[in-house]
Every structure is written in structure tokens, then in C-alpha cells.
Amino acid sequence: MKPIQTHPQLTDADFDYALSPGSDSILPSSGFADSVMTALTREASAPSPIAFPWKRALPGFVVAGAMAIVLIVAVVVLLRSTPATSVAPSVDLQAVLAPVVHHATAALWLTVSLLISVASLLFCRRLISTN
């Protein structure tokens, strides 16, 4: 059976003609350069972004970090001391530890959220500095 070939193959000349700068170009609008310079001047004259007050925030970060460490240490110590208390059969361990575990969990989440906040802040600062 004779193959049907209705369209010829594209040749290099077809590519050259269709994609060459001469056959496929536009002229920028007459006000394009002025528009760019206006945007540039506006940006140049804009006040620089306010720097993050690291000096003021640093004590807060340090305190938060220290509290987080203390809480973690406290939880670890409490958990290690539980076998000793389990000797007394009359004490309901779960009832005693429940509030502690609850607070420890909350503290952990607080720490995680603080760390995420710091990380996102650093990321934003990096983005701003690269742009």
C-alpha cells in the first residue's frame, strides 16, 4: 500500500526562516525605556527596608532558647525518675505524669514553632538580600 505523505518534512531552511530574528521580531513600545527608568528611579528613591532589630530581639531569643532547654532537661529528668516512683504501688503514675507530659508536649511544640519562626525569618532575609 502506498504510504500517505501529505506534508513534507521540515527542513533546516524552514527552521531558519521561521525562527530567525529577522522574521520574528517586535519593536519595544515607544515609552518602554522611559517606563523602565521610571520604575528604576522609583525603586532607587524608595527608603531602604527597615533592618530587623537583632539587638533588641536577641535577649528574647536567648531566653526562649534557655527555657526550651530547661524544659527539655526537666522532661528527660522526670521520665528517668519514673521507675523509682513506680515502686509505690498505690501511686497512679499516669495521673501524676499526665500534667507534666502535657506541659512538656506544649513546651516542645512552642520550641518547634519558635525555631520555625526563626528559620522563616532568616529565609525571608536571605530572599530580600538576593533580590
Add this chain to the structure above:
Amino acid sequence: MTTVPQAEAHPTDEAIVARVLAGDTAAFEGIVRRWQSPLVNLAWRFCRDRARAEEMAQEAFLRAWRNLAQFRGDSAFSTWLFALATNLYRTELRRIPAAMLSLDQIAEPPDPAIAGSAIEESSRDESLRRAVLALPPKYRDAILLFYFHEQDVPAAARTLHIPEGTIKARLFRGRELLRSKFSRPRAASKSASLNTQHPREARTP
């Protein structure tokens, strides 16, 4: 009549960059006026939308101005500028594609039985340009840059920061994809005599 020294009348890009870095923001206009047409046209090739092309070119100029201190003069200013603009355009296209068309959705080329007129050829050329945009990005970028730089493989390679061999391979594959789209029947034998390497690619050092 006073004569203006050539260097002052047409300062080089590097001289303008030095002035801008020294605080003369207005001097950047020389860069904008000199390179506005190439940058708008490069953007036009990536999106085929005049308004968007100008927006992207404007953003490219602004980004170039912000990052001007990073231009160290290792290469020509134009190379640096085109690389920066190309990166920006590619990022923009990833964010908002130029046309939500796949290769199969591109308008079929005209039937050769009725082809031959200037209108049909123009339609075929436009279909081909749109088909280039529908290629996978790595082939699209290679073809766009190769033809934008007037078929200069080293220039396209420098702009895309990839080896010349990679550009050639992507050009080859990109053209193959376009040929398969623009030839009928699709399963027809690929001519053994089909020249898939552009003559300009072979002459590169």
C-alpha cells in the same frame, strides 16, 4: 562647533556600569536604550505576548540594575545580561506558562495541496514558533536561544550556562520533536537522508 569625544557619545557598557555603580542611576538609561530591543524580543520569543514580553523585559532590567555589582567583567556585559534575562524569563514561564498548549494541540500545519501562498507559509511559520513554546523547556530554551543568537551555539551555551555539546544535543532532539509534529503521517519513516544537524552547529570551534 564642539565635537563630542566618541567615548562620551557612545560609552561602552562597562563604562556605564562603572558610572551606575558610582551612584549615577540615570546613566543606566544608556543600557536600557541599547538593549531594550534584544531583551524585549527575547522575552517575546518566550511568551509571544507583547505586553507580557515588555513586563518581563522591564523586570529583567530592574534585576540587572539591582545585581549590577555582581557583574565582574569576566564576560561581555551582554552575555551577563542575556543570561540574567533568560533565567528570569524561564522562571516566569514556570510560574505562568506562555500558552497552555501541548504539542498535539498546536494548530496543524496547512495542507500542502493548498499551501504555497505567502499566507499559508506565514501560518506554518507561526505554528512552528508556537510549537517551539510547547516543547519541553530544555529543548525550547536551546532552540530559542540558538536562533535568538543568530544560530550561534557558543553564545547560546554561555547564556544557558551549559556545554556546547549539550546545546547541540538539545537542538537535535528539539528539532526531531518538531519534525515529528509537522510531518504526516506521524508514523511515516524518518528519512535517512534527513539532516538533523544544523550546518552552523558543525562549524563551532
